[in-house]
Amino acid sequence: MSEQTKNILEMQAIVKDFPGVRALDHASFTVRAGEVHGLVGENGAGKSTLIKILAGVYQPDEGAITIGEETFRSLTPHMVEQLGIQFIHQERYLVPHFTIAESIFLGQEKCYRGLPLIDHRSMTRAAEAYLAETLGVVLKGRTLIRDLSVAEAQIVQIAKALMANPKMLVFDEPTAPLARREVDILFDVIHRLKAQGITIVYISHYLQEIAEICDRVTVLRNGVDVGTLVTRETTTEEIVGLMVGRTLEEMFPPREPQIGPAILEIERLGDNERFFDISFTLHQGEVLGITGLIGSGREALIDTLYGLDARETGDIRYHGQPFKRLNPVRAVKSGLALVPRDRRKHGLIVDFAVNDNINLSSLNEVARSGFLVRKQARTRSAEMVKSLDIRTPSVETIVRYLSGGNQQKVVVGRWLNSEAEIYLLDEPTVGIDVGAKVEIYQLVNRLVSRGAGVILVSTEIPELLGMTDRILVMYRGRIIKEFETRSATADSILAWSTGGQSTLEGK
Amino acid sequence: MLRKRLVDFLLRYGAFIALALVLIFFSLRSPIFLTPRNILNILTQVAVLAVASFGMASVVMGGGTDVIAGGIDLSIGAILALVTAVCATLISQGMAVPLVLLIALVVALIIEAFNAVMIVYLGLLPLLATLAMMFTINGLELVFTQNMIIAVDSPFVRAIADGRVLGVPVMVIILLVVFALYHLVLHQTKTGMHIQAVGGSPEAAQTSGLAVKFYSVLSYLLAGVAATVSGLLVLARLSGSTPGISGVILLDIVLATYVSATFSPRWQVNIPGVLLGAFLVGVLTNGFTLINVPTFWVHGIKGLLVLFVVSATSLQQKGASV
Numbered sequence: 001m002s003e004q005t006k007n008i009l010e011m012q013a014i015v016k017d018f019p020g021v022r023a024l025d026h027a028s029f030t031v032r033a034g035e036v037h038g039l040v041g042e043n044g045a046g047k048s049t050l051i052k053i054l055a056g057v058y059q060p061d062e063g064a065i066t067i068g069e070e071t072f073r074s075l076t077p078h079m080v081e082q083l084g085i086q087f088i089h090q091e092r093y094l095v096p097h098f099t100i101a102e103s104i105f106l107g108q109e110k111c112y113r114g115l116p117l118i119d120h121r122s123m124t125r126a127a128e129a130y131l132a133e134t135l136g137v138v139l140k141g142r143t144l145i146r147d148l149s150v151a152e153a154q155i156v157q158i159a160k161a162l163m164a165n166p167k168m169l170v171f172d173e174p175t176a177p178l179a180r181r182e183v184d185i186l187f188d189v190i191h192r193l194k195a196q197g198i199t200i201v202y203i204s205h206y207l208q209e210i211a212e213i214c215d216r217v218t219v220l221r222n223g224v225d226v227g228t229l230v231t232r233e234t235t236t237e238e239i240v241g242l243m244v245g246r247t248l249e250e251m252f253p254p255r256e257p258q259i260g261p262a263i264l265e266i267e268r269l270g271d272n273e274r275f276f277d278i279s280f281t282l283h284q285g286e287v288l289g290i291t292g293l294i295g296s297g298r299e300a301l302i303d304t305l306y307g308l309d310a311r312e313t314g315d316i317r318y319h320g321q322p323f324k325r326l327n328p329v330r331a332v333k334s335g336l337a338l339v340p341r342d343r344r345k346h347g348l349i350v351d352f353a354v355n356d357n358i359n360l361s362s363l364n365e366v367a368r369s370g371f372l373v374r375k376q377a378r379t380r381s382a383e384m385v386k387s388l389d390i391r392t393p394s395v396e397t398i399v400r401y402l403s404g405g406n407q408q409k410v411v412v413g414r415w416l417n418s419e420a421e422i423y424l425l426d427e428p429t430v431g432i433d434v435g436a437k438v439e440i441y442q443l444v445n446r447l448v449s450r451g452a453g454v455i456l457v458s459t460e461i462p463e464l465l466g467m468t469d470r471i472l473v474m475y476r477g478r479i480i481k482e483f484e485t486r487s488a489t490a491d492s493i494l495a496w497s498t499g500g501q502s503t504l505e506g507k
Numbered sequence: 508m509l510r511k512r513l514v515d516f517l518l519r520y521g522a523f524i525a526l527a528l529v530l531i532f533f534s535l536r537s538p539i540f541l542t543p544r545n546i547l548n549i550l551t552q553v554a555v556l557a558v559a560s561f562g563m564a565s566v567v568m569g570g571g572t573d574v575i576a577g578g579i580d581l582s583i584g585a586i587l588a589l590v591t592a593v594c595a596t597l598i599s600q601g602m603a604v605p606l607v608l609l610i611a612l613v614v615a616l617i618i619e620a621f622n623a624v625m626i627v628y629l630g631l632l633p634l635l636a637t638l639a640m641m642f643t644i645n646g647l648e649l650v651f652t653q654n655m656i657i658a659v660d661s662p663f664v665r666a667i668a669d670g671r672v673l674g675v676p677v678m679v680i681i682l683l684v685v686f687a688l689y690h691l692v693l694h695q696t697k698t699g700m701h702i703q704a705v706g707g708s709p710e711a712a713q714t715s716g717l718a719v720k721f722y723s724v725l726s727y728l729l730a731g732v733a734a735t736v737s738g739l740l741v742l743a744r745l746s747g748s749t750p751g752i753s754g755v756i757l758l759d760i761v762l763a764t765y766v767s768a769t770f771s772p773r774w775q776v777n778i779p780g781v782l783l784g785a786f787l788v789g790v791l792t793n794g795f796t797l798i799n800v801p802t803f804w805v806h807g808i809k810g811l812l813v814l815f816v817v818s819a820t821s822l823q824q825k826g827a828s829v
Contacts, residue, residue: 095707
């Protein structure tokens with residue numbers, strides 16, 4: 001560690017408050033020039049807030065940011081760009097109907113000399129040359145953005161960012177939508193950029209990639225940085241430990257699983273497109289975890305289990321009874337409940353009240369001859385609010401105004417009301433603060449102690465390790481590995497999620 | 508594989524094939540259909556529509572092709588009608604023509620500026636904002652004209668209406684000049700590219716350092732310019748101003764503008780496509796008249812075409828998100 005290696009970025013003791021929550025609590029983040037520095041943390045740890053402050057989108061309440069030699073109390077997007085920092089966002093900020101050349105040169109189009117008219121041909125050639133030279137990628141400049149794969153579009157985004165000759169690139173969850181082969185291409189590009197002296201900040205929750213590509217990694221938890229480690233000298237377990245903060249025993253409520261007979265049997269289920277030949281059994285009182293990267297087919301599997309998508313092959317048997325055609329209506333009638341991954345779009349009617357949402361799936365209980373009995377409905381929802389500790393001013397509050405965690409509890413509350421027997425929970429704690437997460441975990445335990453079976457789809461390793469009895473790992477549409485949770489480790493789950501090769505040596 | 512190639516081929520060239528079939532159909536039914544004289548006739552008839560549609564296309568390109576949330580200017584028909592009324596009144600009162608044109612342009616630009624402010628700075632949906640403006644301007648025009656026809660007898664107006672240069676009607680020449688200008692600006696200049704970027708993805712435009720609001724406003728002002736020229740052409744055709752112009756023409760403008768996307772390999776609203784679209788509308792009207800089909804049918808077919816084109820664009824949008 002030489003004294004000569006200068007820090008290109010120093011965020012010092014950043015404090016950021018939002019109404020009701022302190023997102024960053026004196027967090028610091030230091031990046032050395034020329035390194036690839038990872039930034040990890042659970043959802044709600046403050047990663048995205050920290051980066052938005054760096055991007056000039058938010059202003060810190062306290063703290064300072066030093067870029068190169070200059071120190072600032074706050075930044076604007078324009079300043080940040082001038083200072084040589086470019087961001088590769090999760091969203092593809094590209095115009096779908098533009099060509100690659102038009103996208104790369106947007107704002108700095110090449111024109112004929114003397115005339116304000118665009119020289120498309122030379123612009124196309126320049127774009128192709130630029131891609132080949134700086135990124136080692138060959139693409140035709142006239143291809144439309146919408147005809148590119150996600151990985152190719154990302155390359156174009158990177159090329160565009162490079163046009164500004166940045167000193168630092170910040171990648172925000174770049175590999176979420178990529179296949180393994182495409183991730184390798186991205187890593188080649190990152191190595192190239194590093195060789196050109198560009199500093200990289202790499203935000204990701206794929207710890208295996210952090211280990212592969214980053215020199216150092218900073219862990220955020222509850223709005224503060226809890227450690228900066230040299231990746232070569234640490235383990236995934238250590239990083240996860242820092243991210244979660246407590247030992248797994250502390251984080252997850254104690255469970256005494258009493259596993260009963262099978263209630264759901266899936267045999268050779270497939271849609272012949274995104275997932276194939278899936279077979280498993282869910283028992284009463286059991287929490288079955290399903291995990292896999294994007295593209296593993298797990299999302300399609302859940303949608304099919306709930307009847308949202310049709311299946312091509314396979315059988316679904318509920319309590320021994322087969323289902324020929326499944327749709328959400330029949331699923332609910334048979335005792336299935338779905339807590340979907342996008343609660344705002346699919347889980348709640350955001351413009352309705354807490355009361356309305358909680359009773360939504362069990363309106364028969366609060367109706368007499370088809371007419372709603374409002375008093376009864378309100379009583380039921382008040383009970384649910386109390387029992388789930390949903391923080392809301394009243395049961396008539398419009399759900400849109402609740403925090404993510406409380407919204408999620410409303411969704412779960414709706415299904416608790418309906419007394420379902422099988423719960424499909426799809427990424428139930430995404431975007432929820434740690435405190436609320438623990439409460440959701442307690443809820444899950446209550447469900448299984450009542451004899452329900454729970455399928456928990458998640459990509460958060462600690463959650464899988466702490467909450468499930470068994471874990472199924474999906475890869476490229478198939479179940480590649482089944483674990484008894486007590487014998488699973490973070491490393492092994494990660495390794496199987498990416499196809500079974502472990503790149504963590506000597507750990 | 509073959510099926511995909513067939514589908515791709517149809518998507519790319521289907522509209523051209525349809526246009527060709529329509530032309531063939533009418534030319535078989537009527538011997539004078541495909542003569543140069545009749546073609547020029549059609550172009551003269553659609554000059555008003557085409558020019559106004561260039562304006563509408565500017566707004567759609569700058570605001571996005573989503574019919575509900577994207578850029579649209581439902582008031583453009585009303586604005587051009589108002590321009591016609593203003594010009595007719597002032598010219599018949601003896602004001603100098605250049606001054607009249609300048610006043611008309613300013614009026615159109617002020618109205619479009621209002622639209623732009625509502626949409627860009629107040630955040631109103633273009634569909635609703637321009638709809639409200641349409642009713643307002645229609646009302647304004649009625650007040651201005653007292654619902655009466657205003658006849659104009661002016662050498663300038665007659666020159667536009669009847670004049671020819673090398674055998675080509677002046678109206679067609681004006682159409683082609685406006686076409687060339689809008690095509691150049693919107694498809695060949697940096698400004699045009701930026702307007703399209705703002706319409707295609709405001710976020711992408713913003714992160715590229717473009718002044719998103721400026722280009723949005725500019726697209727509405729371009730519509731104002733087109734509305735002015737279009738209003739002038741109406742004045743020439745009718746030798747004056749008549750109440751009721753704006754309603755009739757709006758459907759045609761919407762059709763010509765959105766059908767332009769079917770002529771483009773990128774399935775985007777574009778200026779050359781608008782010219783073809785306006786020509787198609789003219790062909791349908793002219794053709795059906797020549798073969799003695801009642802205009803009722805033409806309205807019905809146009810309506811169906813609008814439905815088809817808007818659905819096709821919408822379906823295409825769904826599959827196009829990156």
